[in-house]
Amino acid sequence: MFEWVVRYLGFLKHIPVLPHLFDAGLKLISLFTHKNLSDHIDEIETEVLSWQHTHVSAHKYGGVQFNSTRHELGHIHGNGLLDILLNRHHKLLIISRYPVQDHHVFKNSGWISFWIRTPQDKQTAIALLRYVYELKLPQPKQQDLVK
Amino acid sequence: MEKDPSTKSRITTGILVGNLASVLLVGGSKYLVTYLEGLGTGNGSGIFVFSSFIIVPLLMGVISAWYWHPLQLKTKHYIGWSAVNTLVACLASFIFLREGVICLLIVSPLILLFVTAGALLGKILYNRKNNTLNSSLAGLALVVVMVDTFSDHKNVRLVSDTLIVNAPIEKVWPHVVAYKPITLKENYWLFKIGMPSPVESTVDGYEAGAGRKCIFSNGYVFDEKMIVYKPNEELTFDILTQPHDPEIMGHIDILRGQFLLKDNGDGTTTVIGNSWYKLYVFPGWYFNLWSESITRNVHLRVMQHIKLLSEEHV
Numbered sequence: 001m002f003e004w005v006v007r008y009l010g011f012l013k014h015i016p017v018l019p020h021l022f023d024a025g026l027k028l029i030s031l032f033t034h035k036n037l038s039d040h041i042d043e044i045e046t047e048v049l050s051w052q053h054t055h056v057s058a059h060k061y062g063g064v065q066f067n068s069t070r071h072e073l074g075h076i077h078g079n080g081l082l083d084i085l086l087n088r089h090h091k092l093l094i095i096s097r098y099p100v101q102d103h104h105v106f107k108n109s110g111w112i113s114f115w116i117r118t119p120q121d122k123q124t125a126i127a128l129l130r131y132v133y134e135l136k137l138p139q140p141k142q143q144d145l146v147k
Numbered sequence: 148m149e150k151d152p153s154t155k156s157r158i159t160t161g162i163l164v165g166n167l168a169s170v171l172l173v174g175g176s177k178y179l180v181t182y183l184e185g186l187g188t189g190n191g192s193g194i195f196v197f198s199s200f201i202i203v204p205l206l207m208g209v210i211s212a213w214y215w216h217p218l219q220l221k222t223k224h225y226i227g228w229s230a231v232n233t234l235v236a237c238l239a240s241f242i243f244l245r246e247g248v249i250c251l252l253i254v255s256p257l258i259l260l261f262v263t264a265g266a267l268l269g270k271i272l273y274n275r276k277n278n279t280l281n282s283s284l285a286g287l288a289l290v291v292v293m294v295d296t297f298s299d300h301k302n303v304r305l306v307s308d309t310l311i312v313n314a315p316i317e318k319v320w321p322h323v324v325a326y327k328p329i330t331l332k333e334n335y336w337l338f339k340i341g342m343p344s345p346v347e348s349t350v351d352g353y354e355a356g357a358g359r360k361c362i363f364s365n366g367y368v369f370d371e372k373m374i375v376y377k378p379n380e381e382l383t384f385d386i387l388t389q390p391h392d393p394e395i396m397g398h399i400d401i402l403r404g405q406f407l408l409k410d411n412g413d414g415t416t417t418v419i420g421n422s423w424y425k426l427y428v429f430p431g432w433y434f435n436l437w438s439e440s441i442t443r444n445v446h447l448r449v450m451q452h453i454k455l456l457s458e459e460h461v
Contacts, residue, residue, distance in 0.1 A: 017205070017264075024264035031226060038222040058271045 002026070002079055006105060013061045023062030026078030037080045040122040044076065047126050051133055066129060071136045073129050080116040082125050084132055085109075094131065098124055154218055161214030162232050165207040165262075166239055172206070173199045174244075201430060204258045207232065208265020215266070216273040225270055229263040236262070249342050250398065253437050254428075302426040303402065304435060306442040310418050310450040314457040316379045316410045319418065322456040323382055323406045325350045325359070329452045335444040342441070343367055345449050359384050361404075369401065382406045398428045399438055418453060420446040 005022070013019045030037045041064065048054050048066045059065035059075040066073040074084035083103060086094060091110050094100055103111030116125050211232055215225065237255055240246040312319050328347045338344040343363035351358040355376040361369040367390040375383035383405040405421040422442050428434045 020268055021260060021264045024267055025260055027222065027267065028226060028260070028263060031223060038226070042221050056271055056274060058268055064271060 002077075002081075003104070010105070019060065019062035020058060021062075023078040026062075030079055034080065034117060036119075037116065040116055040119070040125075041076050041080065044116075044122060044125050044129070048073070048129055048133075051130075054133070068133055068136050073132045073136070076116065076125070080121075082114045082116055082128065083111055084114070084128055085111050086132065086135075090131075090135065094128065098128060100128070157214050157218055158228055161211035162228070162235055164214065165211040165232055166235050168210055169203045169207045169236060170239060170243065172203045199429075200254060200257050200433070201261055204233075204236070204261035205265035205268075207236070208262040208267070209269040209272070210265075211262075212266045212269025212273060216270060220270075222267065222270070225266045226263055229266045230259060232262050232266075233259045249337060249340065253434075257433055302429065302431045302435070303423060304426070304439070305421060305423050306439050306446065307419060307421045308443055308446040308450065310420075310447070310454060311411070312416045312418055312454045312457050313414070314416060314454075315414055316408055316416045318460075319408060319416045319453065319457040320379045322453045323408065323418070324348075324353065326449070326452060326456060329448060331448065331452055331455070333448075335448070337441060338364075338444065338448075345445055348449075363390075371404065375405075379410075380408055398426065398434075400425045400427070401442075416457075418450055420450050422446065 027038060045056060045064060045066075049056065051068075053069050054073070055067050057065045057067060059077075063075045063077040065075040072085065074082055076082045081104065084094075087110050091112055094112060098114070100112045100114045102113065103109055104113045114121070114125060114128060116122060208229060211228070212225070215228065220228075233255060236258060237246075237251045240251060241248070325348050329345065333339050333344060335344070343365045345361060346364050347362045349360045349362070350373070353376070355373055357373050357376070359371040359373055361371060363369070369386055369390070370388045371384040371386055373382060373384045375381050383403065385403050386401050389401060401422060401424050403421075403423040405419075407419040407421070409417040409419070411417055422445075424438060424442060426434055426438055
């Protein structure tokens with residue numbers, strides 16, 4: 001159903017508040033279909049917020065978005081779909097190491113998607129977000145290294 | 148879910164304040180828009196603008212989340228308490244706004260979705276240090292409620308259904324004008340749980356201008372006047388008075404009904420049933436789904452009865 005809505009009704013995502021309603025609907029349904037999913041997402045949120053300079057916000061197309069200072073690390077939709085943006089090099093690297101897939105909409109982009117269902121998936125999601133977090137950490141300047 | 152008294156108190160306060168704000172906004176906008184559109188004389192229930200079922204429940208969720216966020220509740224608890232919030236809102240509507248049970252059953256999924264979305268958005272927003280966005284969102288929501296209240300609210304729709312009767316047109320016509328009590332078993336779920344369904348139709352005379360009565364299962368009577376009476380062709384009637392039940396009927400006015408008959412030339416007749424109604428609840432995209440389904444099932448119940456009576460002696 002999620003795929004169908006994204007494919008045929010995706011254009012509605014630009015209407016304010018509508019994506020958040022859809023996401024709330026996904027969370028409501030997930031309580032019955034994957035009862036531990038919301039706990040997994042909460043635990044991922046708690047873990048990411050324990051890292052320095054991170055915060056969460058509502059993703060513009062629904063879901064919880066994880067940010068590091070000014071960069072988005074990734075976002076999780078109410079049905080447990082984690083989306084992360086990488087460059088081509090890191091995308092290929094991640095695909096070779098983790099059971100991730102091309103983004104559910106933007107196949108030929110730097111985006112990857114990963115479904116969270118089990119406690120193991122939760123750990124993988126945290127590892128993926130940590131990978132991006134470390135990528136986006138400010139690199140120490142040359143003069144700092146000399147010191 | 149939580150046992151600490153201060154936790155309980157915060158959760159309860161969130162629910163009560165959220166509901167209080169919604170009662171004020173819904174009640175205020177309802178009476179204001181009913182007054183503005185000059186409908187105080189007709190429909191007893193007034194107009195519920197779309198904000199009443201969309202913006203207000205969203206705000207209700209956001210307000211409740213304001214009280215809940217220091218508790219660091221899990222997402223599933225937010226959803227659970229939003230369900231309780233919805234239940235309290237429905238109960239308050241039942242007691243104070245005198246809404247019917249079926250009406251609340253219809254509207255509750257919409258309210259639950261919006262209250263939950265508001266609470267989950269609030270959960271994220273209030274966890275941020277900067278609350279500027281929260282204030283601007285609340286302001287924006289209030290502006291939408293006001294603009295919606297002062298906007299024009301007209302929602303007149305036509306529902307049309309067709310049925311083939313295996314009888315010649317002259318056998319069908321008399322049962323279209325008036326029919327004896329329907330004995331068919333109810334097969335529409337809303338009729339089964341207590342929504343009134345059509346039972347019988349009677350007429351004062353067989354000409355345009357004559358009165359017609361459509362009697363429903365709970366004794367409700369729709370008084371009608373036949374405005375077009377063309378035997379074997381068309382019967383159109385205006386609804387003069389209709390009951391204002393706390394259920395659906397308080398939120399919808401059936402304006403006109405029509406039966407069109409077409410001779411198919413092979414001993415069968417096509418019966419077309421049309422109804423025009425005006426809705427007093429918004430958003431139309433949601434409530435039209437329900438009112439169309441209800442009107443369609445009223446049509447089909449009557450038309451299947453007409454088919455049964457017409458085919459009896461063929």
